[in-house]
Structures are given as structure tokens and as C-alpha cells.
Amino acid sequence: GFLFALSLVVGAYQGVELIGITAGEAKDPQKTIRNAIQSTIWRILVFYIGAIFVIVTVYPWDQLHAIGSPFVATFAKIGITAAAGIINFVVITAALSGCNSGIYSAGRMLYTLGVNGQAPKAFAKVSSNGVPLFGTIGVLIGLGVGVILSYIAPEKLFVYVYASSVLPGMVPWFVILISQTKFRKVHAAKMADHPFKMPFAPVTNYVTIAYLVAVLVGMWFNEDTRVSLIAGIVFLALVTISFYAFGINKRVPVNLQAEDMTDKKAV
Structure with missing residues (x-):
């Protein structure tokens, strides 16, 4: 059960890796990114680990399935009668925050793909405020489709869609873990004076990779997530095939600045 729940x-x-995307727009990345990472770790410890710790000190873990929402039940037990409303407010604001970060990151990823010639050139266009216009619109269309499916699709669609994003979502983690290990080997001399070191690296990299593999194994043996794992594998295969079949890997970055100057002169 523990292994299945991990998926x-x-x-x-x-x-959480989206913090790295903001480095390009930060005034002082060395300071702001470090502070953001540290605050993220504390938030996970408090709002995830801490919250679960409080719940299991109030209710036995094997009785949580029978009390509905464990957060609501815990608040109600200590006398907060408006627990349901509080939890709903927290859930909605957290969902909006996650949605906002998803729009931000996906829009800029599409912009980067457009600049590099790996996606339609339209994604490389930005608004007067520097916002990737068509990338953001594309993400909003996807969100709209998700809302429609939530009303007309089967009950288990959420589990399928949610779990199907786990494998593609792990790809950046694998890339980060592997590239960081190689980066430290290539720049070993500079790592001695690095201001923000990863504790116990590279051992932590290998442990994390093993953990991610264990999650994938659990997804395969769980009937509810096996279909999603297969869907994730098919998606990654299609992306990989299209990368080579359509010559995306051979395209050169588009010189948008030069094109913008040409357009302005023409006007």
C-alpha cells in the first residue's frame, strides 16, 4: 500500500523544479533562487510532513479512511467548527497557486521551444509586456478542455490523468539529477567554493533516482495507475520519435531580434 500510494x-x-525557470527573470539569481529553495523545503516540512504528523497523533492511521477528510476531522476534534470552510479555502487557493505556476512555466517553455525552432514559430511571439502570448493561450485552452472533461468523463478520469503526468513529470527530475552529477565532475575545482551546495551529493542523487524508479515500479503493479504509466510511456515515445522524424533536433534557433528589427523597419 505504501508503494502504491507513492505514485x-x-x-x-x-x-518544485519550476524555481529554476525563474532564474532567467530574477535580478539576483544567486540570492533569490537560494532563498526560494530554502523556503520551499521549510514549506514542505511544515505543510506536508508537519500536517500529517499532527493528524496521525490525533487519529490512528488505520482509521483515517472512515472519517472523511482527515484535515476537517482533526480541526473539528479540537473545536474548530468551521473546519470544512477553512480547508476548502486552503484547497482552492493552493489549486489557484499551482495553476498559476503551471501557466507561467508552460507558457515560457513553449516560448523557448518556439525560439529554438522546436515548436511553431508563433509561440516565440510575446506581448508588449513580455508575456508569451500564444503559449499562454495554448495552456488556457488545455485547462478549458480539462474542465469540460471533469464534468463528462468517468469518475476515475482524475486518477488516470493525474497519474499519467507522473512519468513525464519525472523526466525533468531525472535530467536534473544526472546533469548535476556530471556538472559537478566537470567543474570539480569550482565546486569547492560553491555558495550553495547539495548535502551528501552525489549520494543523494543516486538515492533519489532509486526512489523515482521504485515509484514507477509501484505504478506498474497498481491496476489504477498501470494504464497511466503506459500512457506516459507512449507519450514520451511519440515525443522522442517526432524529435528525430521531423528533424526538430536539426533546426537552428530563430533570430527573433533581427526579425523584429526587420519588421519595424518595414513598418
């Missing part, structure tokens, strides 16, 4: 729990943590 859904791990999805709650996916997205």
Missing part, C-alpha cells in the same frame, strides 16, 4: 503522492511535489 499519487509524488505528483504533489512535482513542480
Whole structure:
């Protein structure tokens, strides 16, 4: 049960790597990114680990399935009668925050793909405020489709869609873990004076990779997530095939600045 639950729990943590995307727009990345990472770790410890710790000190873990929402039940037990409303408010604001970060990151990823010639050139266009216009619109269309499916699709659709994002969502983690290990070997001399070191690296990299593999194994043996794992494998295969079949890997980055200057002169 613990191994099966990991396939859904791990999805709650996916997205923390989006902090790295903001480095390109930060005034002082060395300071702001370090502070953001440290605050993220504390938030996970408090709101995830801490919250679960409080719940299991109030209710036995094997009785949680019979009390509905464990958070609501815990608040109600200590005398907070408006617990349901409080939890709903927290859930909605958390969902909006996650949605906002998803729109931000996906829009800029599409922009980067457009600049590199790996996606339609339209995604490389930005608004007067520097916002990737068509990338953001594309993400919003996807969100709209998700809302429609939530009303007309089967009950287990959420589990399928949620779990199917786990494997593709792990790809950045695998890439980060492997590339960081190689980066430290290539720049070993500079790592001695690095201001923000990963504790116990590279051992932590290998342990994390083993953990991610264990999650995938659990998804395969769980009937509810096996279909989603297969869907994730098919998706990654299609992306890989299209990368080579359509010559995306051979395209050169588009010189958008030069094109913009040409357009302005023409006007």
C-alpha cells in the first residue's frame, strides 16, 4: 500500500523544479533562487510532513479512511467548527497557486521551444509586456478542455490523468539529477567554493533516482495507475520519435531580434 500510494503522492511535489525557470527573470539569481529553495523545503516540512504528523497523533492511521477528510476531522476534534470552510479555502487557493505556476512555466517553455525552432514559430511571439502570448493561450485552452472533461468523463478520469503526468513529470527530475552529477565532475575545482551546495551529493542523487524508479515500479503493479504509466510511456515515445522524424533536433534557433528589427523597419 505504501508503494502504491507513492505514485499519487509524488505528483504533489512535482513542480518544485519550476524555481529554476525563474532564474532567467530574477535580478539576483544567486540570492533569490537560494532563498526560494530554502523556503520551499521549510514549506514542505511544515505543510506536508508537519500536517500529517499532527493528524496521525490525533487519529490512528488505520482509521483515517472512515472519517472523511482527515484535515476537517482533526480541526473539528479540537473545536474548530468551521473546519470544512477553512480547508476548502486552503484547497482552492493552493489549486489557484499551482495553476498559476503551471501557466507561467508552460507558457515560457513553449516560448523557448518556439525560439529554438522546436515548436511553431508563433509561440516565440510575446506581448508588449513580455508575456508569451500564444503559449499562454495554448495552456488556457488545455485547462478549458480539462474542465469540460471533469464534468463528462468517468469518475476515475482524475486518477488516470493525474497519474499519467507522473512519468513525464519525472523526466525533468531525472535530467536534473544526472546533469548535476556530471556538472559537478566537470567543474570539480569550482565546486569547492560553491555558495550553495547539495548535502551528501552525489549520494543523494543516486538515492533519489532509486526512489523515482521504485515509484514507477509501484505504478506498474497498481491496476489504477498501470494504464497511466503506459500512457506516459507512449507519450514520451511519440515525443522522442517526432524529435528525430521531423528533424526538430536539426533546426537552428530563430533570430527573433533581427526579425523584429526587420519588421519595424518595414513598418
